[in-house]
Amino acid sequence: MSDSSMHSPSRRAFIKATGGLGVAAATGWATPAVARTTDVVVVTSYPEEVVSRFEAAFEKANPGYRLRIVWHMPHDAMATLRQPGPEGVDVYWTPSPHNFAVLKREGLLRKLDVDRSGLPGRIGNTLIDDPDGYYVATETAGYGFAVNPGYLKAHGLPEPVDWADLADPGYAGHIALPNPGKVGFAPVMADIVLQAYGWEKGWATWSAAVANSMLVERGGTFVTDELSSGRRGIGPSIDFFVASAIAKGAPLRFIYPKNGGVNPGQVAVMAGARNLDGARAFVAFLLSDTGQRLVTHADIRKLPVRPSVYAGLDAGYHDPFAVAAAGGYGYDGLRTEGRLPLVAALFDAALARRSEKLAALWPRARAATAGRGEEARRLLSAVPIGEREADWAEAQRIFSTRRDDANAERVAGEIEQRWAAETDARLAKAAQLLEAA
Secondary structure, eight states: OOOOGGGOOOHHHHSOSTTSHHHHHHHOOOOOGGGGGTEEEEEEOOOHHHHHHHHHHHHHHOTTOEEEEEEOOGGGOHHHHTOOSTTSOSEEEESOHHHHHHHHHTTOEEOOOSOOTTOOSEETTEEOSOTTSSOEEEEEEEEEEEEOHHHHHHTTOOOOOSGGGGGOGGGTTOEEEEOTTTOTTHHHHHHHHHHHHOHHHHHHHHHHHHHTEEEEOSOHHHHHHHHHTTSOSEEEEEHHHHHHHHHTTOOOEEEOOSSOOEEEEEEEEETTOSOHHHHHHHHHHHHSHHHHHHTTSTTTOOBOSOGGGGGGSOTTSOOHHHHHHTTOOOOOHHHHGGGHHHHHHHHHHHTGGGHHHHHHHHHHHHHSOHHHHHHHHHHHHOOSSOHHHHTOHHHHHHHHSTTTOHHHHHHHHHHHHHHHHHHHHHHHHHHHHHHHO
8 A cells, every 4th residue: 555645746736627527526516528528537646747647648649538637645535436426437546455455345346358468467476466357557666675875884784684674673773664554555564574474473573673763654755854864774665765765866775675575556447437448548558568668767666567668677677577586575465455454553553652662671671681581572572463363354344444434443443442451561561570680
C-alpha cells in the first residue's frame, strides 16, 4: 500500500476541465451527452507529474478518448468508487493492493480482457496481478534502505545489508523508521520482515529496531528529509521516493536488501464503467511498451512490469526480474495480503507507541547478566498475538473494514487496548527484572 500523500496536489488541479466527467464523478453534476462518448473517468492517487505524462501520451496515441482525472488518496477513494449510476468511474489506477482486493470482493470490478502477453504477473514469489484477472500491475516499487553515506562515514557505521541489521545496537539513534500504523507504504515493509524471519523472530527484530529509531508518522519524503538534513543516517523506504530526492540533490543512495519486497501500482476497470472501450484502451496503453517506458521517466522512476523494457535501460537501473531469477524477492504478498491492516495496527499499538520505553530498556537488557538479561530480552521481543490469530479471517475483516464500519472500528479499538495493556505489563516486568539485576 503506497503513501502518495507527500505528492498530493490540490484536488482542483486533478479534476480537470470544470463541467467534464471528472467533476461529475466527484459531485454528481450532469454533463453533456457528447462527452460521454469520449471521456474516460480515472480515479487515481498518483501525483500530477506522473498523471500528466501518461495523460498526454495516451491521448496522443488514442485521439478518440480524453482522460478525466479524479484525485483520491487510497484511504478516501472507496466512496467514489462505490458510487453507482452513469456518472461513475471507468478506471481505478493506484498503488493500493488492499483497495483492489476489497473492490473485487464487493463485485465492483470487471474482469480484464486486454492483451497481457509478455507480462509475467509476478516477481519472484510476489504475485503482482490478481490471479483471477480483475486487476493487474502497471508498475512496482522496491523496498529497502535510504542511506546518507556521509553521515554513516562520520559516525563510523557500515551500510545495512538486510532488515536484521536495523536491530544492531550500533545503529541506536541513527534510524528514521516509518510507522506502519501511520504511513501507507509501511505495512508491507513490516510484513516482509515477518515473512523473512518468521513471526516471533520478525517481531523481535522490529522491537529492537524501533528501540534504535525515531518513528516517522508520515510518508517517504519525510524519511528522506531526515536523512538529507543529517539528522539520521538510515531510513527504510521505497526506491522511487529516494530516487526523487537524489534527483533533487539529496546526498543519499538506496540499498536493496537481501530479503526484498515490492509494492505494485495496479489498474482495474470498474464493473459499472460507462465507457468500456475507453477504459480498455487506457489499461492497454499502461501495459504497452510505450506505457511501460514512461514508468522509467526521470519524473516517475518506478520499476516496469514488462521485463523486456529493462533491456533498453541503463545498467544501474534495478531489474527486479533479474534479481528474482537469481533467487531474490521471496516475499509472497498474496499469502499475507489480508493481514496487513492488522499488522499495521499491531505495530502501532505494541511497538510505535512504546518506542521510548523500548529505547530505554533494550540497552539495559543487552547489558544485563545472562539469566535476567535473557528473560528481559524475551519480554521485550514478545508479540501480543501469534501468527495463527493474525491470519484468522474474522480478525482481518475487523481491521480491514474499520474505516467503513462503526462496529468494526469499536471492536478494533478494544483489541488494540488489550494489545497495549499486555505490552505495558510485559515492559513493566522487564523493567523490574532489570532493576533487580
